[in-house]
Amino acid sequence: MKPVIALVGRPNVGKSTLFNRMTKSRDAIVADFAGLTRDRHYGNGRQGRREYIVIDTGGFEPDAGDGSIFREMARQTQQAVAEADVVLFIVDARAGLSAQDHDIANYLRRLGKTSILVANKAEGMKEGQQLVDFYELGLGEVYPVSAAHGQGIRSLVDFALDSI
Ligand code: GDP
Ligand code: MG
Numbered sequence: 232m233k234p235v236i237a238l239v240g241r242p243n244v245g246k247s248t249l250f251n252r253m254t255k256s257r258d259a260i261v262a263d264f265a266g267l268t269r270d271r272h273y274g275n276g277r278q279g280r281r282e283y284i285v286i287d288t289g290g291f292e293p294d295a296g297d298g299s300i301f302r303e304m305a306r307q308t309q310q311a312v313a314e315a316d317v318v319l320f321i322v323d324a325r326a327g328l329s330a331q332d333h334d335i336a337n338y339l340r341r342l343g344k345t346s347i348l349v350a351n352k353a354e355g356m357k358e359g360q361q362l363v364d365f366y367e368l369g370l371g372e373v374y375p376v377s378a379a380h381g382q383g384i385r386s387l388v389d390f391a392l393d394s395i
Contacts (some may be wrong), residue, residue, distance in 0.1 A: 234395050236276075236388075237286045237315035239308045239339075241331040244323045245351040249378035250274060252288035253388060272307075278388050286311040299343070316395045317345045319387070324350035324375060328364050336368035345394055348373050349387065354380045 236253070254274030272287040288307040312318055317354040320339055323333050339346045350362050353375035365373045374390070376383035 232274075232286050233282050233317045234323070234392055235284045235286065235314055237288070237311035237318045237392055238310060238321060239288050239318055239335060240321035241329060241335065242304075244321045245378045246289055246321050247287055249319070249321065249351065249376070249384070250285055251351075252378050252381060253283075253285045254386050268329045270364075272311075276388070278385065278392075281388075281392055283388070283392060284287055286315065308338075312339070312342065312344055317343070317347065317391050319349050320346050320370065321351050321389060322365055322368075324353040324356060324361055326352075326390055327361060328367065332365075332368060336370055340369060344371055347394065350375045351378050352378055354382055 238247055238250055250272075253276045255277065268284065274285045274287070276283045288311045289304060317335050318339060320335060322328070336348075348365060348368060348370040350373050351367055353362070354377035356362075356375065362373050362375060374383065374387055376387055
């Protein structure tokens with residue numbers, strides 16, 4: 232069974248951009264996930280000889296105006312986290328910390344799941360700039376990456392796979 236990496240985080244932090252970076256086969260069907268094979272948020276990834284499965288979250292239906300979008304987000308996140316060997320918790324290095332980031336961090340800490348805190352959109356940012364706030368989330372080291380520019384992704388994937 233390939234290791235499973237889940238991408239979680241509030242909307243707009245760059246999860247899907249990172250998913251596309253981590254999967255060469257964007258619409259690939261993941262054959263060894265019985266029952267979930269038609270879910271388009273699963274992708275195959277490979278780095279060198281190492282293969283893995285990535286789960287994107289947040290492909291939810293538009294908000295019906297009754298808060299259902301939040302329930303659906305939470306459901307997808309919980310399902311992805313449950314299936315994952317390691318979670319990449321994505322935050323936005325430019326936008327800084329939000330209340331939703333705290334909620335997700337608390338959830339991940341409660342579960343005790345191996346989680347890596349990833350600060351995306353960090354291209355062109357000075358080392359340490361703005362990132363120190365994220366240590367408040369209590370998840371340890373912050374990994375700056377730029378999904379859009381492909382910076383820091385290889386070492387992040389190696390680190391994630393090594394941490395399983
Ligand atoms: P998601 O809602 O978490 O899946 O976020 P998306 O992947 O849809 O990205 C949200 C927005 O952030 C889009 O406009 C992306 O182009 C932008 N974005 C994603 N990654 C980066 C990045 O590394 N740097 C910058 N500056 N923008 C990014
Ligand atoms: Mg998305």
